[in-house]
Amino acid sequence: MYWEVAKRGFRRYSTYRAATVAGVVTNSVFAFIRAYILIAIFRQRAHIGGFDVRDALTYTFVSQGFLMPMAMFGWYDIEQRVRTGDIVSDLYRPVDFQGYWFALDGGRALYQAMARGVPPVLVGAVFFSLRAPPVAALPVFAVSCVLGLAVSFALRFLTNLLSFWIIDVRGPAQVLVMVELFLGGVVLPIALFPRTLEVLARALPFASIAQLPLEVYLGKHPGVDALTTLAVQAAWAAALLLAGRAVLGAVMRKLAVQGG
Amino acid sequence: MTQELIQLRDVTKTFTVARKAGRVRRRFEQVHAVDHISFTVAQGTMVGYIGPNGAGKSTTIKMLTGILVPTSGQVRVAGLEPSRNRVELARRIGVVFGQRTQLWWDLPLRDSFDLLRSIYRVPGARHARNMAAFTELLDLAPFLDVPVRQLSLGQRMRGELTAALLHDPDIVYLDEPTIGLDVVSKAQVRDFLTGINRERGTTVLLTTHDLSDIERLCRRILIIDLGHVIYDGDLPTIRRRFGDERTLVVDLEEAGPPIDVPGAVVDRVEGSRQWLRFHGHQLSASELVARVAERVRLVDLAVEETDIEDVVRRIYLTGRS
Ligand SMILES: Nc1ncnc2c1ncn2[C@@H]1O[C@H](COP(=O)(O)OP(=O)(O)OP(=O)(O)O)[C@@H](O)[C@H]1O
Ligand SMILES: [Mg+2]
Numbered sequence: 001m002y003w004e005v006a007k008r009g010f011r012r013y014s015t016y017r018a019a020t021v022a023g024v025v026t027n028s029v030f031a032f033i034r035a036y037i038l039i040a041i042f043r044q045r046a047h048i049g050g051f052d053v054r055d056a057l058t059y060t061f062v063s064q065g066f067l068m069p070m071a072m073f074g075w076y077d078i079e080q081r082v083r084t085g086d087i088v089s090d091l092y093r094p095v096d097f098q099g100y101w102f103a104l105d106g107g108r109a110l111y112q113a114m115a116r117g118v119p120p121v122l123v124g125a126v127f128f129s130l131r132a133p134p135v136a137a138l139p140v141f142a143v144s145c146v147l148g149l150a151v152s153f154a155l156r157f158l159t160n161l162l163s164f165w166i167i168d169v170r171g172p173a174q175v176l177v178m179v180e181l182f183l184g185g186v187v188l189p190i191a192l193f194p195r196t197l198e199v200l201a202r203a204l205p206f207a208s209i210a211q212l213p214l215e216v217y218l219g220k221h222p223g224v225d226a227l228t229t230l231a232v233q234a235a236w237a238a239a240l241l242l243a244g245r246a247v248l249g250a251v252m253r254k255l256a257v258q259g260g
Numbered sequence: 261m262t263q264e265l266i267q268l269r270d271v272t273k274t275f276t277v278a279r280k281a282g283r284v285r286r287r288f289e290q291v292h293a294v295d296h297i298s299f300t301v302a303q304g305t306m307v308g309y310i311g312p313n314g315a316g317k318s319t320t321i322k323m324l325t326g327i328l329v330p331t332s333g334q335v336r337v338a339g340l341e342p343s344r345n346r347v348e349l350a351r352r353i354g355v356v357f358g359q360r361t362q363l364w365w366d367l368p369l370r371d372s373f374d375l376l377r378s379i380y381r382v383p384g385a386r387h388a389r390n391m392a393a394f395t396e397l398l399d400l401a402p403f404l405d406v407p408v409r410q411l412s413l414g415q416r417m418r419g420e421l422t423a424a425l426l427h428d429p430d431i432v433y434l435d436e437p438t439i440g441l442d443v444v445s446k447a448q449v450r451d452f453l454t455g456i457n458r459e460r461g462t463t464v465l466l467t468t469h470d471l472s473d474i475e476r477l478c479r480r481i482l483i484i485d486l487g488h489v490i491y492d493g494d495l496p497t498i499r500r501r502f503g504d505e506r507t508l509v510v511d512l513e514e515a516g517p518p519i520d521v522p523g524a525v526v527d528r529v530e531g532s533r534q535w536l537r538f539h540g541h542q543l544s545a546s547e548l549v550a551r552v553a554e555r556v557r558l559v560d561l562a563v564e565e566t567d568i569e570d571v572v573r574r575i576y577l578t579g580r581s
Contacts, residue, residue: 001378001379001381004374004375004377004378005375005378005379008364008367008371008374008375011367011371012364012366012367015366015407084360084361085359085360086360086361086362088327088357088360089355089357089360089361089362090362091327092325092326092327092346092350092355093350093379094347094348094350094351094379094380095379100379255327255328256327256328256329256343257329258275258276
């Protein structure tokens with residue numbers, strides 16, 4: 001069942017081809033801008049926070065590929081259905097509401113990973129010598145991406161559910177976007193942050209979305225370290241998904257008493 | 261014995277709404293959307309659930325689906341308590357809220373149906389059979405591959421009906437399913453519903469402001485207003501009770517005073533035309549015409565029935581007074 005749902009999520013996005021092409025171009029252009037800034041920085045120092053220039057360039061292009069699959073520019077699918085009231089029909093289906101949306105989002109993410117995630121990396125590989133991930137790290141990277149998606153979804157699920165209480169969730173959702181982009185290490189790898197900021201960023205769930213999978217990709221978490229990384233991500237995903245369920249319970253109680 | 265599929269006993273739903281009173285202060289008011297309603301619906305019947313705006317129709321339907329919990333009273337649908345067994349019940353009911361959509365906006369109509377198939381776990385063969393039947397009955401073929409957002413209202417509504425019925429529910433709640441439809445689409449939707457009810461024995465609870473829907477579809481109607489049931493019965497009875505009055509319109513050779521004839525009262529006089537109101541079961545139209553002809557010279561005449569809209573308007577008015 002969830003597989004079928006995921007397939008529709010995939011299909012749904014694959015209908016917007018022109019938008020996909022335009023998006024790939026934009027993502028790649030931004031990757032180049034970020035790449036040249038980083039090259040300039042690494043002219044001053046060859047190593048920052050364990051990264052060399054090649055790490056940083058690889059990080060840039062791959063992270064650019066994470067933007068859309070992880071929906072880091074905002075996602076309002078549930079909010080829209082709340083606003084129109086159509087959400088009520090989703091709520092009385094004989095399925096788990098959160099599981100249903102996660103499956104739908106999984107399909108979307110898979111489509112965007114293929115259409116929007118891979119191309120910037122290929123483009124980058126043509127112009128720069130990017131680092132290829134260690135073969136041993138690939139399975140860990142795959143799991144790490146899925147867990148990253150779970151964390152990203154759980155956060156978006158929570159902010160979207162806010163729309164049952166407040167009229168306009170775009171405010172909180174925009175804050176989430178900014179925080180994710182910055183503390184999630186997309187603007188700049190967390191590894192390049194000042195020490196205290198890095199500690200803070202690592203203590204928060206946002207690093208699980210892109211930073212940790214990217215570090216795995218770069219081979220920064222070999223051996224047992226990989227498992228610890230995955231465990232951190234899994235813990236955040238579980239905690240945030242459970243929080244989402246709790247809020248969903250509150251939504252159902254509110255609807256049952258106050259009406260939609 | 262017919263089984264009572266839907267049972268409401270003394271059901272009340274009260275909303276608390278905040279009203280502004282002064283700058284900061286808010287007063288809390290209780291709105292009794294549904295106020296001590298009791299009724300039952302037998303399996304396989306089609307019931308028209310009507311009433312003026314704000315009467316409590318949608319609120320009742322929401323309680324029947326289990327989305328809303330009644331403030332007091334008891335609701336039973338197919339032997340289940342909806343709010344407690346919402347998910348279990350969901351497999352057995354279908355819902356169309358005419359103003360909402362349950363379809364997936366960006367997906368072709370067909371994909372929405374496929375998704376519903378997996379959500380309701382309908383076996384493949386049955387799904388295919390239902391799809392074929394509905395495609396034929398509702399003429400879905402021309403737009404099955406069109407994304408829902410591009411469908412016209414009539415097309416979308418046919419999609420909504422299909423979506424509500426694909427999993428063979430025992431009961432469908434239709435909240436204004438013909439809203440905004442043209443006459444052709446309305447007729448198609450009505451024929452479809454009649455067919456479903458006849459062939460599958462589906463119980464239908466229908467809310468609408470278009471009373472011709474009710475006339476065509478429902479033997480029984482329930483009228484509610486201000487949260488109360490004000491009428492529960494069949495259509496012929498309601499006509500007899502409230503709509504039995506007929507009007508004889510006569511054109512006379514020359515204008516004159518209101519005709520004095522036993523069994524009828526003159527409602528209106530306009531030049532040489534007069535309107536005589538009479539009770540259909542006390543006096544036949546031909547008898548009245550004969551009596552009138554004895555007294556004055558007639559040029560033309562016509563008998564007007566009170567239409568169902570008038571009947572219901574009168575019931576709404578008496579219910580409120
Ligand atoms: N969530 C809610 N909060 C507060 N009041 C509500 C809520 N839902 C409905 N009401 C009130 O309850 C009453 C009944 O509403 P309901 O929607 O059931 O009417 P209806 O019969 O469906 O009307 P319509 O024909 O306009 O669709 C109205 O006075 C409405 O304002
Ligand atoms: Mg309504």
